[in-house]
Amino acid sequence: MIALLAAVLVAVSAGGIASANSGTASANSKSWLWNAFMCIHRYEGAWNANTGNGYYGGLQMDWSFMSAYGGWYLRHYGTADRWSPATQINVAIRAYRSGRGFSPWPTTRHYCGL
Numbered sequence: 001m002i003a004l005l006a007a008v009l010v011a012v013s014a015g016g017i018a019s020a021n022s023g024t025a026s027a028n029s030k031s032w033l034w035n036a037f038m039c040i041h042r043y044e045g046a047w048n049a050n051t052g053n054g055y056y057g058g059l060q061m062d063w064s065f066m067s068a069y070g071g072w073y074l075r076h077y078g079t080a081d082r083w084s085p086a087t088q089i090n091v092a093i094r095a096y097r098s099g100r101g102f103s104p105w106p107t108t109r110h111y112c113g114l
Helices: 002-014 016-020 022-044 063-077 085-100
Strands: none
Touching: 022 085, 063 085
């Protein structure tokens, strides 16, 4: 039993289990990110927020952010306050995966423990 536990610990620390289930890990990663951005949204504002401060939508995206990560949506639908919540989150995930992480939300990321 101890040998089995040791083997599992070695496999986990070496990444063996994660690589064997890479499809599941990817799906869980998106779910985790989705939940993280839902938390950020709770502190940022309504999905249709357009208060005149230069930030739009439920994740308070500025023009350069929308242009860089949601350019197609910006051209076809206008600013993020006109996008669906799912679109706003998917654009935020695109920014996150590009290397921006949660840096566009410096205060709320801390509220969410990110």
